[in-house]
Amino acid sequence: MEFTPSTQIKLAELMRLQLEAEAAAESLRQRLSRNPDFDIHKAFNDLDLDRNGYITFEEFSSLL
16 A cells, blocks of 8 residues: 555654654653652542543643
8 A cells, every 4th residue: 555645744744743742751751750759649639630530631621
């Protein structure tokens, strides 16, 4: 299967953006892991206002 040149460009851009997002997430994870005051479980529980195990858009928006 072959893609058109414009589709190839869009797919390459998509892959580049995905890799950049993954690198940024990993960088953030590493920085947070070096911070002894940060607890990911507490942060999640602070955002999960209805305690259903999921963070909804509304719950996340309340943080902002």
